[in-house]
Amino acid sequence: MKYENLLSDSQSGIATITINRPSKLNALNSETIKELHNAFKAADAASDVKVIIITGTGEKAFVAGADISEFADFSVAEGGQLAAQGQAMLFDFVANLSTPVIAAVNGFALGGGLELAMAAHFRIASDNAKMGLPEVSLGVIPGYGGTQRLPQLVGKGRAMEMIMTAGMIDANQALQYGLVNHVVAPEELIEFTQGIANKIMRNSSVAIASAIAAINAGYEDGENGFDTEITEFGKCFGTADFHEGTTAFLDKRKPKFPGQ
Numbered sequence: 001m002k003y004e005n006l007l008s009d010s011q012s013g014i015a016t017i018t019i020n021r022p023s024k025l026n027a028l029n030s031e032t033i034k035e036l037h038n039a040f041k042a043a044d045a046a047s048d049v050k051v052i053i054i055t056g057t058g059e060k061a062f063v064a065g066a067d068i069s070e071f072a073d074f075s076v077a078e079g080g081q082l083a084a085q086g087q088a089m090l091f092d093f094v095a096n097l098s099t100p101v102i103a104a105v106n107g108f109a110l111g112g113g114l115e116l117a118m119a120a121h122f123r124i125a126s127d128n129a130k131m132g133l134p135e136v137s138l139g140v141i142p143g144y145g146g147t148q149r150l151p152q153l154v155g156k157g158r159a160m161e162m163i164m165t166a167g168m169i170d171a172n173q174a175l176q177y178g179l180v181n182h183v184v185a186p187e188e189l190i191e192f193t194q195g196i197a198n199k200i201m202r203n204s205s206v207a208i209a210s211a212i213a214a215i216n217a218g219y220e221d222g223e224n225g226f227d228t229e230i231t232e233f234g235k236c237f238g239t240a241d242f243h244e245g246t247t248a249f250l251d252k253r254k255p256k257f258p259g260q
Helices: 030-045 076-095 112-119 146-154 156-165 171-177 186-201 205-217 225-236 240-251
Strands: 006-011 014-019 051-056 061-063 101-105 108-110 122-126 130-132 168-170 182-184
Touching: 006 030, 014 030, 014 186, 030 051, 030 076, 051 061, 051 112, 051 186, 061 101, 061 112, 076 112, 101 112, 101 186, 108 112, 112 130, 112 146, 122 171, 122 186, 130 171, 146 156, 168 171, 171 182, 182 186, 205 225, 205 240
Parallel strands: 014 051, 051 101, 061 108, 101 122, 108 130, 122 182
Antiparallel strands: 006 014, 130 168
């Protein structure tokens, strides 16, 4: 599929989706959000894709925010619809994908950019990255899940401070906060992220999908994460991957998971 604002590539089980709007510091407009939905959907459906990496073109920005010119004159109803549609189409969609999604955060991840990175299953940052949710400086609040995911990742107090001050933190502070898992040099970011993706791919993709569902359930209102874990644990016993994994362990060999 051809995209206007993205580059999409798949090699050796890893799909890399790159937001490609360098003149706009990869800012998210409505068309880019639609394209990202389609790219993630296609990668998740591809049987040969085991891990998805999301990143931005260049070293300046992962995503520098949303394209403010698109919604500066919106009404109350239009603003609410913008957030609802965006969350459903992209941010919640990514968070609940059964294929692992890693955000390789290169440079600025602000506003909707940080919200996209937080929707990924975890994050790796280049040491020049800067992150923040500056929406209150524009008279609005984060609308793509930022007020919910940031406290889950860094704690309520730190999230309150970051959102209220509209300030940025650097990569090392993000690492200290637990917002990112690793910090590496910009030139090492993609290779390092691919290295972690390769470690993930050694394991059962079916079990990983169940683990994602169980972990996410613990953060959803009305869901009991322990109950979901029990259900997903039980489902694993009916999979070919479970049979292969346990048989390989008993045979003292490396498993060759069929992904079923």
